[in-house]
Amino acid sequence: MSRRNFLLQLAAGGVVLLTGAGCGVRRGAGNIPGTIVGANSKTGHLLRNGGPYPEPHHTVEVNVLIVGGGISGLSAKRWLQQEGVKDVLLLEMDDHFGGNATYGQNPVSKYPWGAHYIPVPDLRNREILDFLHQIGTITGFDTAGLPIYNEYHLCHDPEERLFIDGIWQDGIVPENGVPAADKEQFRRFSAEVAAFKAAVGSDGRDAFAIPVDTSSADAVYRDLDRISFRQYLTQKGYTSRYLLWYLEYGCKDDFGTNLDGTSAWAGIHYFACRKGRGVNANSSSVLTWPEGNGFLMEHLKSQCVANEIKLRQLVYRIEPVDGGGMNAYVADMVTGKGFIVHAQKLLLATPQMVNKHLLKGYGERTAACAAFAYAPWLIANITVNGFEKQHGMPLCWDNVFYGKPSVGYVNANHQDLGRVSKNVLTFYKSYTDHDPATERNRLYAKTRSELLDEILDELDFVHPGITAQIEHADLWLWGHGMVAPKVGFMWGADRTAAAQPIDNRVFFGHSDLSGISIFEEAFYRGIHAAQQIVTAS
Amino acid sequence: MPKKDLAADKSNHLKPSGVLLLLSVFVVATCGLIYELIAGTLASYLLGDSILQFSTIIGTYLFFMGVGSWLSKYVDGNLIKWFVSVEILVGLVGGCSAPLLFAIFEQVASFRIVLYAIVGITGVLVGLEIPLLMRVLKNNYVFKDLVSGIFTFDYVGGLLASFLFPLLLVPYLGLIRTSLLFGFLNLAVAWVVLYRFHEVRTYRRAYNTIIGGALLVFAALFVYAEKIMTFSETATYQDKVIYSKSTPYQRIVLTKNSREVRLYLNGNLQFSSNDEYRYHEALIHPAMQNMPNADRVLVLGGGDGLAVREILKYPGVGAVTLVDLDPGMTKMFQEDPMLVKLNNRSLLSTKVKVVNDDAYAFVRRDSGKYRVIIVDFPDPSNYSVGKLYTTAFYNEIYRILSDSGVVVVQSTSPYIGRRSFWCIDHTMANVGFHTIPYHAYVPSFGEWGFVLATKNYCWKNEGSFPAGLRFLNTDNLREMMFFPPDMAEVPTDVNKLNNQVLVRYFESDWGPYTH
């Protein structure tokens, strides 16, 4: 530790101490304006309790019905439209599209309520590159075919910082005060990951690829799914608490799981799958917008014929029709009336925990659905009126706190070009200490002010006195946030089983079928299911 | 010497207590003088004219000490209790004086009132102390010993204070912490007296609460001293502050001495009226002499209207749009008579349109086509200003500049910020501009750099300069384009939104000069 750092820390420590003593006078969390928004619990409950549903009044005939207006459903709709498939209807139960990629807005900024970025895609993900080109995120290609990214969409510098030992350091990999032996383990781990990144299996496929299902089938790689990430790291002799913290932070951030709850294959995949390139970008570049992936969602949506995608329509039951096709029972949450959609093909872009209810008539399939577990998340969008003096690296896009339960916050205004006097901070926390169901119940039992207290404990630690600067704080609870890539789940039987079409009538396209929740998987799952439908017709 | 006829039951206490009280005279005297010095220093920071400030403050202080001494005859009863009360009050008022004065620095009018109120109150309290002490001690000492003892301590304390203050306290502790430290000493004296004297036994509890509370306040202020200080930044300015205002965007301070007016934004010097003509002639005329009849001119930054003043020297100029974020700034340069004289009413001209908006937002929205664009932003010292020097920004400038147009960018010092300067040049070249870097010497800034750029090599050093320029002519402009070895081009990366190398260069270039 340099002398300057040491002094800075002393100074920072002094401030923390003093405000620590001032904790008692912190403004009560309950006094901060705001609410718990989103999480359309009314419709959700209806589904879980199995009703009561309105009597169906009439039947609508369609060629294809897509259930779910998240990224995967919209991507499927767009694809079918591009392929010239007519008469496609998409129903979404919520009052907005986007699912986990939804967003909000206040006078200060737009902000994400879930997904907030994508890495620069692999050049082989042609369909994503085309989409990004259509929407102006890619402005063109050079003569070698490398994409040129829109500079306004690439994450601006400075990108990441970590609060450690009382100071903000540049980058998230702990550096400040980390002993040489630990740094050596970081080096070893990155070398190992680099090898996995370059590895190609005997089947000619990348060992770790996006979409997940295009990864090599070689046992050397897939067997990693049989142990937890922690077991893997122990076997390899990784002991540095800094490294383990960093990797667990990664699991929490990407999957909402801890080291024990993550398959080693999935843990490595996160580091080894990013291979994107561009004229002005490399594999560690990311694309982001104030509204997060809500930006991508809006573009997907705008490419869909407007009156063929409908909000507040809950599909609560499906059944095969003797003469062909499927009946889907819909509760129209706008009018409170019910109706039936008779579709030749049905595409479920809904998570398996929903499909479990919809597929009641299909015994063994519901068992596969039940194997999907989802991590609960708490998101807060917090409007702050300026920061106190900060020590070290200034405000970045991603701001992480070493050794704290949350995964930190993202500055939603980061991509703003003008001067900002206020910021919206999007705070992310996944609950990983116990199994998801226990954590979910606990999370739902908490009041807004208890949740805010949890958040402020962390925020006030890294920004002493910030509570007084908070003008507004809205919270969002994702009971079933992200699918958990548990040990054995990535390459186990359930995931494959749940993705199989039924009777050439029901097709499955939600991102949870990939075992990891990312935009790319949702995008491709939607396209994949749409292609299956086109082939089947 | 102590008298012999001391009451038997007090003999254990009295002698040491006497010394104790004399010691407290010493502390009290030191504290009193320190408060006075603090008030004087602060007043001359803010109001200028230190001779006037110091003499009026010392005068006021002495007068109020007199008032205090006179009032002391009305004080009766438990004298020790009075002494403790006075001591605590001096500690509180004196200790908080510097933080308080810094905090209200904004309001120049009420500043004077508070300043003299504080000086008056400390004067009265300190004036009470000595007579009180003399009365407490009069039974213990022979009169001549008493007077000699008390005044010796008093004056030695004064001497100590006057040496400590400039040599140790201000440089190492700063004004706020000094004032708090001496407030603390006053409280300590009160506390010690409280515990050494039976007479005030019964009040210990009550006084302890007060002293405890005061100590907490002091501790908090002590830790936040830095913040209170930056809140007003008074100490930065050597000259008399004639105007100061915090807008939502920045802190504007104007200072004046017999020769010049200086404008500071957030503590950074923007211009000195002495040599700003050099900077603004160099910024404007190389581009304008080539385009004397430019129909549309855009100025980004430069809310002081001085760049526009130079532009308006070309009678053929059409419309000038000035974009500056801060309405507080442009308004001031449209209304204040002295400043309007300085910019020659440029911001009031019918040719000029003032737009208060973020420059980046304006440029992204705007569709051009300007003949001349002047980019006069603050130096790229942080990431949010750094964005205004990126390829993304210059691409927008390229788009809104007419094909035969000229753009000029103020580009920090090529001498001190050599890599920063060339990074700006390379970044502009990267988006397709043909760049012509040049530099000028501005005494209050040093060697200063500019990058002129065109789309099609259309610029020539051939136009005629308006009459009355004091610095620029065709010959020395040619020389300004020559970079001696210590400022010569160095290789750099290109500054982009997603790497912001310029801010990092700037930090390391200027680091040695600012830390």
Ligand SMILES: Cc1cc2nc3c(=O)[nH]c(=O)nc-3n(C[C@H](O)[C@H](O)[C@H](O)COP(=O)(O)OP(=O)(O)OC[C@H]3O[C@@H](n4cnc5c(N)ncnc54)[C@H](O)[C@@H]3O)c2cc1C
């Ligand atoms: C907190 C959080 C942060 C994330 N961050 C990122 C990130 O930064 N980058 C990233 O790439 N990914 C991120 N993700 C993953 C994100 O889930 C995926 O990127 C993607 O948005 C998933 O899309 P989807 O369509 O597969 O699923 P969903 O978003 O779950 O969409 C399913 C839709 O179906 C609707 N629906 C469900 N049941 C019914 C029914 N019965 N009838 C009608 N409609 C129904 C739902 O309302 C929902 O709109 C994050 C997820 C969470 C929870």
